[in-house]
Amino acid sequence: MAGFIVQRIIAMLLTLVAVSIVAFAIIQLPPGDYLTSYIAQLASTGDQVDPRVIENLRSQYGLGEPFYVQYWKWITGVVQGNFGHSFEWKRPVWELIWGRLGNSLMIEGMAVMVMWLVALPIGIYAAVRKYSLGDYLATIGGFVGLAIPNFLFALILMYLAYIWFGTTMGGLFSPEFENARWSLPRIWDFLSHAWAPVLVLAMAGTAELIRILRANLLDELQKPYVTTARAKGLPEWKVVLKYPVRLALNPLISTIGWLLPALVSGSVIVSVVLNLPTAGPMLLRSLTTQDMYLAGAIILLLSVLTVIGTVISDILLALIDPRIRYGSK
Numbered sequence: 301m302a303g304f305i306v307q308r309i310i311a312m313l314l315t316l317v318a319v320s321i322v323a324f325a326i327i328q329l330p331p332g333d334y335l336t337s338y339i340a341q342l343a344s345t346g347d348q349v350d351p352r353v354i355e356n357l358r359s360q361y362g363l364g365e366p367f368y369v370q371y372w373k374w375i376t377g378v379v380q381g382n383f384g385h386s387f388e389w390k391r392p393v394w395e396l397i398w399g400r401l402g403n404s405l406m407i408e409g410m411a412v413m414v415m416w417l418v419a420l421p422i423g424i425y426a427a428v429r430k431y432s433l434g435d436y437l438a439t440i441g442g443f444v445g446l447a448i449p450n451f452l453f454a455l456i457l458m459y460l461a462y463i464w465f466g467t468t469m470g471g472l473f474s475p476e477f478e479n480a481r482w483s484l485p486r487i488w489d490f491l492s493h494a495w496a497p498v499l500v501l502a503m504a505g506t507a508e509l510i511r512i513l514r515a516n517l518l519d520e521l522q523k524p525y526v527t528t529a530r531a532k533g534l535p536e537w538k539v540v541l542k543y544p545v546r547l548a549l550n551p552l553i554s555t556i557g558w559l560l561p562a563l564v565s566g567s568v569i570v571s572v573v574l575n576l577p578t579a580g581p582m583l584l585r586s587l588t589t590q591d592m593y594l595a596g597a598i599i600l601l602l603s604v605l606t607v608i609g610t611v612i613s614d615i616l617l618a619l620i621d622p623r624i625r626y627g628s629k
Contacts, residue, residue: 325367326599336590386586388594412502427517439511445508450501454574458574474489550621554613568584
């Protein structure tokens with residue numbers, strides 16, 4: 301098991317190096333740079349920019365240098381904890397993304413917990429009680445959850461909240477707690493606002509996990525070892541939970557690697573609709589303005605989440621399913 305973990309960690313480090321290069325290359329794909337976009341924006345409003353100021357900024361940030369020079373400056377700063385300076389916000393990148401990334405992780409983490417807590421019992425029930433009324437209801441609910449876009453569900457919730465309760469949904473904090481320090485009242489205020497985005501983000505993922513778990517568990521329940529366990533007189537709950545459910549969880553655990561980054565990237569429109577101070581809208585804005593240090597930092601951190609999540613899912617799979625440990629040898 302120790303050798304298996306070491307292999308995965310080495311692969312993770314090599315993958316992170318490759319991902320950092322790809323992330324920085326993606327930011328450089330559009331023609332021009334932030335200063336080019338900035339000059340065009342000023343020109344559209346009739347303002348003029350001193351060419352010497354632009355040249356000094358270009359020299360300061362190395363925008364006129366080759367790709368590998370810019371990448372080396374950026375990645376050496378990242379290794380030292382310096383993610384660069386945002387051109388548009390004129391502030392250090394880490395100060396900008398610290399709070400927003402924390403909000404994103406809290407919202408998406410709560411959404412993942414809701415997805416698993418809801419999908420596990422419903423998926424198991426739908427597989428064990430195949431073609432029952434509960435199974436049909438779970439199937440219909442799964443199709444509806446997958447069919448409705450998250451942003452449309454958010455708009456429906458906002459409309460119902462206004463019609464039924466006369467309140468508007470949006471943001472993660474009340475105005476008096478927006479910039480306050482964390483305390484029990486602020487945590488309660490956060491939870492009172494967070495239920496809406498958590499419910500919206502968890503809907504489609506829950507429906508998908510229910511369908512995956514049901515399909516895999518139905519396949520496991522047809523295998524000979526389940527028939528043998530029943531023939532030995534084991535209780536039905538033990539027959540189902542001890543081995544079939546354990547093996548049917550493999551595909552769900554393997555999704556941990558991409559689940560959090562997918563929620564972060566997929567919540568951009570939801571965050572805009574609900575006015576959430578998360579990383580998604582800031583990433584979208586930084587990409588449109590070619591704010592390369594800010595966009596690169598967010599993309600890199602999302603990639604790090606993906607790689608770390610993949611390593612965690614591999615280790616959990618090896619703990620749950622011994623066949624994976626033996627296969628690695």
